[in-house]
Amino acid sequence: TDTLLNIEGLSLEFKTNRGRVKALRNISFPVRKGRILGIVGESGSGKSTVLWSTLGLLAGNAEVTAGRVDYGDSDLLTLDAEGLRALRGEEVSVVFQDPMTSQIPVLPYARQMSDILYRRSMSEAEKRTAAVDMLRRVGIPDPDARVDAYPHQFSGGMRQRAGIAMSMLTGPNLLLADEPTTALDVTMEAQMIGLMRGLRDDFDTTIVVVSHNLGLIAEMCDDVVVMYAGEVVETGEVHDIFHNARHPYTRALLECDPARIADVSRKLPVIPGDIPDLTKPLRGCIFASRCQKVMPACRSTTPPLVERGTGVARCHLLSGPFADGGWPPPNGE
Ligand code: SF4
Ligand code: MG
Numbered sequence: 001t002d003t004l005l006n007i008e009g010l011s012l013e014f015k016t017n018r019g020r021v022k023a024l025r026n027i028s029f030p031v032r033k034g035r036i037l038g039i040v041g042e043s044g045s046g047k048s049t050v051l052w053s054t055l056g057l058l059a060g061n062a063e064v065t066a067g068r069v070d071y072g073d074s075d076l077l078t079l080d081a082e083g084l085r086a087l088r089g090e091e092v093s094v095v096f097q098d099p100m101t102s103q104i105p106v107l108p109y110a111r112q113m114s115d116i117l118y119r120r121s122m123s124e125a126e127k128r129t130a131a132v133d134m135l136r137r138v139g140i141p142d143p144d145a146r147v148d149a150y151p152h153q154f155s156g157g158m159r160q161r162a163g164i165a166m167s168m169l170t171g172p173n174l175l176l177a178d179e180p181t182t183a184l185d186v187t188m189e190a191q192m193i194g195l196m197r198g199l200r201d202d203f204d205t206t207i208v209v210v211s212h213n214l215g216l217i218a219e220m221c222d223d224v225v226v227m228y229a230g231e232v233v234e235t236g237e238v239h240d241i242f243h244n245a246r247h248p249y250t251r252a253l254l255e256c257d258p259a260r261i262a263d264v265s266r267k268l269p270v271i272p273g274d275i276p277d278l279t280k281p282l283r284g285c286i287f288a289s290r291c292q293k294v295m296p297a298c299r300s301t302t303p304p305l306v307e308r309g310t311g312v313a314r315c316h317l318l319s320g321p322f323a324d325g326g327w328p329p330p331n332g333e
Pocket of ligand 2: 047048
């Protein structure tokens with residue numbers, strides 16, 4: 001499969017009054033064309049920051065310190081504001097967790113959706129037809145009338161469908177979604193997963209979705225990136241990650257009844273311990289403070305990223321003296 005978007009060596013810091021938080025460190029992964037890639041991690045793992053950094057949608061105190069985000073011939077990190085706006089208007093779309101933050105309360109959907117098509121040489125009637133067709137495609141009942149509704153007249157689930165319709169209107173190559181179903185109930189969430197997979201199939205849109213919900217990732221995605229405390233710890237295809245996880249963090253996330261992995265109501269389990277202070281110099285494996293398999297070497301030496309299965313993983317158990325030796329006992333005895 002071709003790579004549509006390639007994140008390479010991305011590092012980012014937030015300037016705060018506690019010091020510089022090294023929020024992303026050397027993040028690399030490809031997004032394959034026509035696939036749905038899920039980025040999963042706890043809050044604070046940097047998963048949303050990776051997503052928004054690709055479009056320059058970052059807080060004012062964020063600073064990219066290294067890396068590139070290649071899309072076609074351009075490095076998105078070097079595009080100016082106008083270049084990013086043009087890209088967002090046509091080729092790349094976003095779906096937010098809360099549609100109320102991205103939909104304009106005082107404008108009916110017909111107007112908001114025709115505004116999205118402002119670059120197109122279409123008549124107002126054609127834009128309205130396009131809006132109605134897309135609302136119908138995402139499952140809004142009676143779209144000919146509902147296109148004149150305001151966001152507050154829709155239920156939460158309908159609003160998220162309308163949000164997806166708005167983001168699909170230009171037929172984007174790439175759709176970025178941050179926790180798109182978090183505000184919805186389980187039934188609605190399952191419907192939304194089906195909807196987004198269907199849209200990917202119909203429009204050949206590549207999707208990157210950020211979630212802390214393993215069930216959603218298992219049901220919706222083809223590829224997974226597991227993040228922990230600002231690093232990629234493991235990547236792979238969904239079937240591979242869910243059956244052959246190699247990193248102790250991924251394994252800890254998956255520790256539960258395998259029959260429930262595809263349960264969309266399943267959120268990340270709580271793993272005891274704290275993530276390291278990302279304002280301090282970091283040494284060794286980032287997961288050492290919480291890892292059940294920690295060995296002395298883990299606290300002093302950063303494990304390399306090694307290729308395994310359909311992706312990569314970063315753990316001393318996969319390389320060096322412990323390579324291919326399965327799971328040595330704690331402390332390397
Ligand atoms: Fe655990 Fe060590 Fe592997 Fe880190 S390198 S995940 S601490 S076993
Ligand atoms: Mg987030």
